[in-house]
Amino acid sequence: KIIVLDFGSQYSHLICRRIREFSVYSELVPYDISLEELKKMNPKGIVFSGGPASVYNKDSPQPSSGIFEIGLPVLGICYGHQLIVNKFGGKVRRAHKEYGSSVLSIDNDSDLLSGMGKSTRAWMSHGDAAESLPEGFNVIGHTENSFAAAIANKQKMVYGIQFHPEVIHTENGVQVLKNFVLNICKAKQDWTLENFIENTISEISKIDGNVLCGISGGVDSTVAAVLIQKAIGDKLKCVFVDNGLLRLDEEMEVNNMFENNFGMNFTMINAKDRFLSRLKGVTDPEQKRKIVGEEFVKVFTEFAEKNGPFKWLAQGTLYPDVIESGVSKGPAAVIKTHHNVGGLPSWLHLQVLEPLRFLYKDEVRRVGKILGVPDKLLYRHPFPGPGLAVRVMGELTPEKLQIAKQASKIVENELVVSGWYDKVWQAYAAVGDDRAVGVVGDERKYGHVVLVRVVDSIDAMTADWTRLPSEILERISNRITNEVEDVAWVSYVISSKPPATIEPQ
Ligand code: XMP
Structure with missing residues (x-):
């Protein structure tokens, strides 16, 4: 090593x-x-x-x-x-x-x-x-x-x-x-993901007590859950919180996926109203992240009290998250607070189990593949834990939330149809409070400005904006202004990371 x-x-x-x-x-x-x-x-x-x-x-x-x-x-x-x-x-x-x-x-x-x-x-x-x-x-x-x-x-x-x-x-x-x-150094080339899986399963099978795992619907928490289930079977209980900040229809898709594929102990909780009412009137991005993180912990705790006792909370934290949140004692500045690291209050009495803590994203996908997780889930683009709370800039209103969901769906659809979806790292639409003039029928009208962001990346540490063919951009723009209520302009984001980040907030 x-x-x-x-x-x-x-x-x-x-x-x-x-x-x-x-x-x-x-x-x-x-x-x-x-x-x-x-x-x-x-x-x-x-x-x-x-x-x-x-x-x-x-x-x-x-x-x-x-x-x-x-x-x-x-x-x-x-x-x-x-x-x-x-x-x-x-x-x-x-x-x-x-x-x-x-x-x-x-x-x-x-x-x-x-x-x-x-x-x-x-x-x-x-x-x-x-x-x-x-x-x-x-x-x-x-x-x-x-x-x-x-x-x-x-x-x-x-x-x-x-x-x-x-x-x-x-x-x-x-x-x-x-x-x-x-x-x-004459280091040995003995790091393979098969070895990682074998060692991790054997380590996890030694733990006692039940494990509670929060499923986000993304690759990380799913792969973490499948890995843990291989080690301890039904002692793992998965809970999926529908926080109302997910992609269009995602809650249904995740629910179906888990019920049909993995045969896990799985519960979906509808907590939409709780999250949205706590986010009302909040505009500061870090504050929004904090609220979403806190509410997650609360929902988990309530579930744990009803369905426990649990000894462990499993999370799909990845290696870059650990350092980007400033957990490392190194001088790397805190770039953003990721809700899924270190936010647990001590009264929760749960220990954290993070089987993917030392892996990078592409390694996690390869582990998932070896464990038989379907490609459809493995190759779905990553999605931030705080969800649309960071893609809707300013206050999170039901109207802006709906715009972000529908416009993002159009971006995703157009990329799938044209064969670009699997080539890019992330693709979505964000919306803020800016408005611009559009003409609807004969009427001038101020509509929202939607930002389309499509990026190439290997591990999210750096990213470049994707040079999409102009015909695809044109179709995306036309569809968003025609199909999504109250949008006047569509803008394509051409900032790379660094200095920008992938998410707008
Ligand atoms: P940024 O915006 O920092 O994003 O360039 C890098 C990658 O991380 C995702 N992301 C998050 N994931 N909780 C998460 O679980 C978060 O708070 C969070 N913020 C950003 C983002 O989608 C991108 O893939």
């Missing part, structure tokens, strides 16, 4: 993802993990991620001292690279900002950059750079602006690279990670 120390880069997770792609298990941990804890994890090597800080500032994040003395290979990326330069006595200073693709010239034969040719395109994103090289290190690659863009101390097995091998814009970036992980 390879441990990645998180110094707060938006790309930290991508490093883990890339390493797992070649079947080596990789985990992201806070940058200041103690040496003791680190050794307990028994890693074959350590990667320092990038991060927003500057090493020469007094309060810059530093790894535990002694980390270079435990005999493990270390690869520093971007900020991690500068940390190494600084720690070993070189100098880092503010430099020309280098952002985007640069040509990396490969200076010396090295085990880290082997198989890369004489030069390659590498993705840079930094404002600091090495000014002088620490003793014992060789320059193995440079760019126009960074004389020490890649450095190595083979004897100490310490390597630093200023560029980001984990992003796809770096040509052969995966080769650099492979060289480090397989050749330098």
Whole structure:
């Protein structure tokens, strides 16, 4: 296994993802993990991620001292690279900002950059750079602006690279990670999802007491439930809360799916009115998320009291959710509060069971496939826990809710019919309070502006807007203005993540 120390880069997770792609298990941990804890994890090597800080500032994040003395290979990326330069006595200073693709010239034969040719395109994103090289290190690659863009101390097995091998814009970036992980660290390629399933089922079958599982209708909670059921059968009870914030007719579809397919202990609760009345008059996005989260917990608690006792609450939390919510002690800022992490009050007396906590989305889909979950559910686009509360901007009125539902259905339908649905990560329509002029019959009328958002992504960490053919956009626009009451304009969102997020709130 390879441990990645998180110094707060938006790309930290991508490093883990890339390493797992070649079947080596990789985990992201806070940058200041103690040496003791680190050794307990028994890693074959350590990667320092990038991060927003500057090493020469007094309060810059530093790894535990002694980390270079435990005999493990270390690869520093971007900020991690500068940390190494600084720690070993070189100098880092503010430099020309280098952002985007640069040509990396490969200076010396090295085990880290082997198989890369004489030069390659590498993705840079930094404002600091090495000014002088620490003793014992060789320059193995440079760019126009960074004389020490890649450095190595083979004897100490310490390597630093200023560029980001984990992003796809770096040509052969995966080769650099492979060289480090397989050749330098000699890590075993034994991480397979079959092993994961077997180990997880065997772990879960050891627990005692009943498990309560909230089903959202999405991939994550469904796969989590199927996995747990394989381990403990009827000791798992699933509950699906219809909060009124789901996609058009979704409650019916989920209910049918569970009743017909999985033969689980499954209950659907109609809680539409409770959620909608608590959200009345609320406009702040984080407040809406909070309310939805709290109400979920309340409904669960009531169900648990009636149908318990339960000892565990199962959730389909994924690895990126854990870090994005700031649960990691690393410096990554809290980006959004995800309702499904850590929001449980202590009086609930339920322990949390999160069997997918260390998996990325595409890994969860592959686990679901192995466990026989139908493709229709596995390949349904992800949907945020707070549902339409974050896709209806401003106050959540029944009118706007209906617009979001119907317009989203049209977007989904048109993508399915044209064969685009499975090619994109998410596709929906959002609505806020903006209005624009439309002409209905001979009358000028202010109608709602609907935002259509379709994005490509691999793991939701980054996303790009989908270049849909204009005929499809045109059909979507025509259908929404014709079929959905009170919509005048349809607008297509062309912001990528970062800096935007996938959901509007
Ligand atoms: P953002 O908007 O942060 O979304 O780019 C990334 C992915 O996460 C989904 N999402 C959520 N999922 N609870 C969830 O379970 C949430 O509060 C939440 N907010 C966003 C979003 O749909 C996208 O796939």
